Amino acid sequence: MSKKLLQVEHLSIALKNPYQDLVKDISFSLEEAGAVILLGQSGSGKTMTCRAILGLLNSSAFQVNGEIFFDNRSLLQLKEKERALYYGNKIAFIPQNPMTALDPSRKIGAQMAEFLNLHQDLKKKEALSLYEQALSRAGLTDTKRILSSRPYQLSGGMLQRCLIALAIAGNAKLVVADEPTTALDAIHRDKAVEQFLHLQEQGCALLLVTHDFDVARHVGGHVLILKEGQMVEQGCAQEVLQNPIADYTKELIEAIHLGWG
């Protein structure tokens, strides 16, 4: 059995004021180069789970219980300075909307070089050329122009590849993608899924959050179905999506077949 990369144990998240449960007792684990898909409607707590793993939940507003281990290290106990050892380094993040993920005022090259410099001891030029190589590996050709563009000058699909390239340049072990296909049109969606599969082939584990059953089927791996913060069903993607056991999953799949998905 291959090594566990990410372990989420009895994770619960609640809003402090006014008190409201957002995620209740979710556990799963992810192996190296494996894939876990969190599937559910909006409000099912999948994005919250994602933000907890990425350490984006402010402790003054949220109460987080349970444990999250990465490489046997608790991510919930990280100090501010230790964050850079994991986030942006071994763990890469692909956000839902690539259009708003970067600082709108600065050039993409400068921003990305700054991110890479947080984790690797590079000169600015070295960081830029490293990122430029990653851009072409992510399938972009016009790399020089992209580096000197500002985010609002590029399309959503292009920006998403720029973010994937950041994960490639940083040699990420785990890519956490929150609804990466929602902001894209159909053609870009398929291309993005291929990108993720390609990353996985190169030994990168995937944690994918989506409400899109097609994307889930395409990527495969382990699936968790979430409803109102609780897990209703889990298992191998093909299995769960073909022969669902829980009523909720059946309802969801039926709804899609009726064209309401």
Place this chain on the structure above:
Amino acid sequence: MKSHWIKRIVRLLVLLFGVSILCFILTALSSTDPATYLVRRGNLSPTPEVIEQVRAELGLDQPLPIRYLNWIGGVFRGDFGESIFSTNEVAADLAAYFPQTLQLVFLSLAEIIVFSILLGVLCAAKKNKLTDHIMRIVSLFGICVPPFWLGFLLLIGFAVEIPIFSVTPASGIMGLILPSITLSFPVICSTVRVFRASLLEEMHRDYVSFARANGMTVNRILWKKVFRNALPPVITLFCQYVSYLIAGSAVVEKVFSIKGVGNYLMNCIMAADANAIGACMLIIAALYLLAELFGEILNHLLCPWRKEESDAA
């Protein structure tokens, strides 16, 4: 993008024209007739014939559009006419009074920029903590306090009770410290809150959580990303305040007995000095429009995306 700035400059010219018309109308409508005033002051018996003669000499008997053209033509040559109040050329009077006021205004502006930026960042970083609450109370005080009263309190405190400064205007920077605080304090109190709100709004943006998810520390995000993107609203305010401070200096100059433009303007009002009032109004309003354009250019250089957003809207 180019067409945007061309349109912007055309708008500036149209507004400048509008401003000059308004200045002219207000001075032309003045209830006190400058001719009568001159005649009375010259100890001439104010017979209607004499007044008519003086009116003709001043060009006041011509129709309004001609008078406007005469006036604006003079303005382009730097000639604002003669001040009734001081009997000097208005341009010479302004040259004499403006430096004092500009010193005061720029010192105040420097205080405003430095303190609103520093305190704004401090409040945003310590949001809802003790520092933030104290600043909130202080700034509420600053917004409600009448500026001239603040000036008196400073005088009573730091010139009468604890004599650090003198009550009569001192020369150099020492004489400007209390007046500039009086002028800048209420402004700082409102801009700090604008900047704090702008910073907090930027802190909620996606790029902040993306940078967090890439291991950047909160402080670094605040200074390197959020700070720059939160500046435009306060830069717009700073630019507007250049001319508002000149106007506000009228009150402060009275409190601290400084002989500046504000003081001069008040004397001109009392003397119904149309030429001088028109000149002061025109300069202050033109300065406002130019500073506004300057602020827009600065904001465009800092955050080009904001322009794209407003163009789309």
Place this chain on the structure above:
Amino acid sequence: MLRKIWRNPQAVIGLGLIVLICAVAILAPLLAPHAPDEVNPLMKYQAPSADYPLGTDQLGRCELSRLLYGARASLGLALPILILLGGIGLILGMMTACIGGWFDRVVTGISQVFIAFPTLIIAVAIIGVLGNGLQNIIWAVVISMWARFMQLIRTYAKTELGRDYIVAARVSGCGMWQLIVHHLIPNILPQFLVYFSTGVASAILTVSSFSFLGLGLPSGTAEWGAMLEEAQMALYSHPELLIYPGICIFIAAAGFNLFGEALRDILQPQEDVL
């Protein structure tokens, strides 16, 4: 909404101060121990006593009585100013937002010309034209401040007009007038109240600085700004005469500001995430 106001301590304090100032303004003749303009040359600069609770000023007038009557002058100027401003702002703002086209451009252009002049400058010039007097000072402040109110209402009305419910109402055959009265005004009213309240505060400050500069009011009027101006010559000997009127202006402005800002907080609760 009302319940939220009662639960907000800042709003309650603000409202309390507003009620206090209004009560003083209305009841001034009953509360004041003397007439505000009762000159008594023998009683100059008296220390506080039972007869003169806050002492007397340079003409032997009762300081407390003048302060109480000052509330009348302040509110009596600030409220009509704000009502006029609100009316002009509402009408022009709504018209520009709803009619649009060249009308919008022209009115907005004119308002931009007015905004280029600082309030004080334009008001000073207008008082120069109209001469001193209560009505003139009201018009001067209105003319110098209408542009801001109008632009504000216009922006709000435009945002509201772009919303889905307005589009839906128009599609379903709702007339323009009906739209304004039934949908637009109720929806921008809360924001309008916020600006009305803080606007009263800034009008109080503006009016007091005008009378401090000797503009507008007939001399000797019991008004806080004018009292400060008269007390200026007693800076060394009787600084307390400079302090009292300032405190009054401050309290009046604080009441309206506190209430207005609390109202704004209630309307736009701040998010506390991240």
